[in-house]
Amino acid sequence: MIDFSLTEAQLELQQRARRFAQEYMIPYAHYYDRTGEFPRPIIRKAWEMGLMNLSIPREHGGPGLGVLEQCIVVEEMAAGCAGMTTSIYVNSLGAEPILIAGNTEQKEKYLRPLTEDLKFISFACSEPGMGSDVAGIQTRVKKEGSHYVINGSKFWITNAPHADYFAVFATLDPSLRHKGLCAFIVEADWPGVKVGRPVEKMGHRASTTSSVMFRDVKVPIDNLLGQEGEGFRIAMQTFALTRPAIAAFATGLARAAMEYAREYVNKRKAFGQKLRDFQAIQFKLAEMYVKIEASRLLYMKASWEADRSGRSTVLASIAKAFATDAAMWVASEAVQIHGGYGYIDQYPIEKLFRDAKLYQIYEGTSEIQRLILGRHVLDAYEPAMKKPPRWYNEKPPDFD
Numbered sequence: 001m002i003d004f005s006l007t008e009a010q011l012e013l014q015q016r017a018r019r020f021a022q023e024y025m026i027p028y029a030h031y032y033d034r035t036g037e038f039p040r041p042i043i044r045k046a047w048e049m050g051l052m053n054l055s056i057p058r059e060h061g062g063p064g065l066g067v068l069e070q071c072i073v074v075e076e077m078a079a080g081c082a083g084m085t086t087s088i089y090v091n092s093l094g095a096e097p098i099l100i101a102g103n104t105e106q107k108e109k110y111l112r113p114l115t116e117d118l119k120f121i122s123f124a125c126s127e128p129g130m131g132s133d134v135a136g137i138q139t140r141v142k143k144e145g146s147h148y149v150i151n152g153s154k155f156w157i158t159n160a161p162h163a164d165y166f167a168v169f170a171t172l173d174p175s176l177r178h179k180g181l182c183a184f185i186v187e188a189d190w191p192g193v194k195v196g197r198p199v200e201k202m203g204h205r206a207s208t209t210s211s212v213m214f215r216d217v218k219v220p221i222d223n224l225l226g227q228e229g230e231g232f233r234i235a236m237q238t239f240a241l242t243r244p245a246i247a248a249f250a251t252g253l254a255r256a257a258m259e260y261a262r263e264y265v266n267k268r269k270a271f272g273q274k275l276r277d278f279q280a281i282q283f284k285l286a287e288m289y290v291k292i293e294a295s296r297l298l299y300m301k302a303s304w305e306a307d308r309s310g311r312s313t314v315l316a317s318i319a320k321a322f323a324t325d326a327a328m329w330v331a332s333e334a335v336q337i338h339g340g341y342g343y344i345d346q347y348p349i350e351k352l353f354r355d356a357k358l359y360q361i362y363e364g365t366s367e368i369q370r371l372i373l374g375r376h377v378l379d380a381y382e383p384a385m386k387k388p389p390r391w392y393n394e395k396p397p398d399f400d
């Protein structure tokens with residue numbers, strides 16, 4: 001029998017995250033959205049409540065939770081504030097390359113401190129000239145004796161101004177494409193590391209996004225993750241394990257949008273009756289609910305596969321592609337249901353609409369997910385019917 005129920009421990013975690021969202025995120029979400037300030041007090045509270053760095057193994061000081069538990073927490077938090085949740089979750093993204101390819105010393109040196117104090121690690125892959133085409137990274141790395149030297153620029157790096165460490169992807173030679181990529185842990189205060197000013201964004205304004213420049217940055221050999229040339233594999237494996245959480249983010253945001261819309265239609269009247277009594281409105285709410293439930297099932301299946309085998313690339317892409325499009329649609333319809341009030345900042349809906357858009361862009365755009373899935377269907381998918389499908393026109397015999 002398939003069982004979708006959560007364990008006692010997962011339910012407790014869900015309740016803790018929901019309480020955190022209600023008490024510490026929702027009351028302050030508007031403030032941080034308006035000011036674009038970094039929500040450090042809120043993040044510290046998440047850290048204190050054990051809602052951050054969930055994937056760090058017990059032997060390195062963390063709770064050692066799986067992708068599913070991370071998704072459960074993220075859904076609750078994203079229903080409170082997408083931007084704050086991105087700021088909190090980015091530590092898991094930054095830590096994942098170390099979890100995948102780091103040795104025991106690297107894990108102990110860089111993951112344990114995240115559990116002992118509020119510290120930040122960012123994932124530095126994208127550059128001003130490339131985001132989707134990871135094999136096209138231009139940041140160069142050269143081995144010189146007992147260290148590597150990194151030169152280049154990263155862009156769009158979440159939490160960069162607050163980061164203590166970066167997981168950095170660089171190439172030995174851009175013409176080698178994916179075969180030339182290497183992954184490193186770089187400390188933010190090393191000479192030559194410079195973080196740019198935060199960029200102003202449409203949404204997720206409670207998260208900080210900046211460029212990071214590397215000018216002749218000396219990186220000890222010990223800080224290479226895995227082997228030279230393994231950077232592309234490490235980045236792709238990271239996404240396979242973190243994309244289910246982006247689907248969970250989207251599910252949480254969509255759920256909040258539907259709940260605000262549900263509340264509104266119970267109060268607002270038009271043509272002498274409540275909005276809830278119009279069948280057209282009921283159909284919108286029904287469609288929202290269908291998409292939210294489907295999104296949750298997809299992120300649960302993707303995280304189940306991630307926790308079971310780690311080979312979750314395809315299911316993670318399905319979940320991300322579906323849930324992020326669903327969240328954008330649900331947020332848009334929630335604005336529509338609110339009419340003019342959906343378009344102004346006296347209601348939270350316009351923020352949800354702005355926040356939803358990012359899910360279709362970061363951690364691989366919606367198009368990139370479809371690229372992965374299209375290739376899978378054509379090259380790796382095993383047809384259920386072994387005989388090639390063909391159109392028959394045969395009269396059935398008498399089977400008796």
Ligand SMILES: Cc1cc2nc3c(=O)[nH]c(=O)nc-3n(C[C@H](O)[C@H](O)[C@H](O)COP(=O)(O)OP(=O)(O)OC[C@H]3O[C@@H](n4cnc5c(N)ncnc54)[C@H](O)[C@@H]3O)c2cc1C
Nearest residue numbers: 123124125126130131132156157158361362363364365367
């Ligand atoms: C707020 C924010 C936070 C971010 N945080 C981080 C972070 O912490 N770390 C990090 O490394 N990156 C981060 N990113 C970068 C993000 O991952 C990239 O923006 C994203 O991968 C897209 O890359 P791009 O912007 O260069 O777009 P491009 O790759 O230039 O793509 C532009 C458009 O072309 C489409 N496209 C590209 N290639 C194809 C193709 N082969 N087929 C069809 N369509 C295609 C894309 O889908 C997109 O619609 C962040 C971005 C934002 C906006």
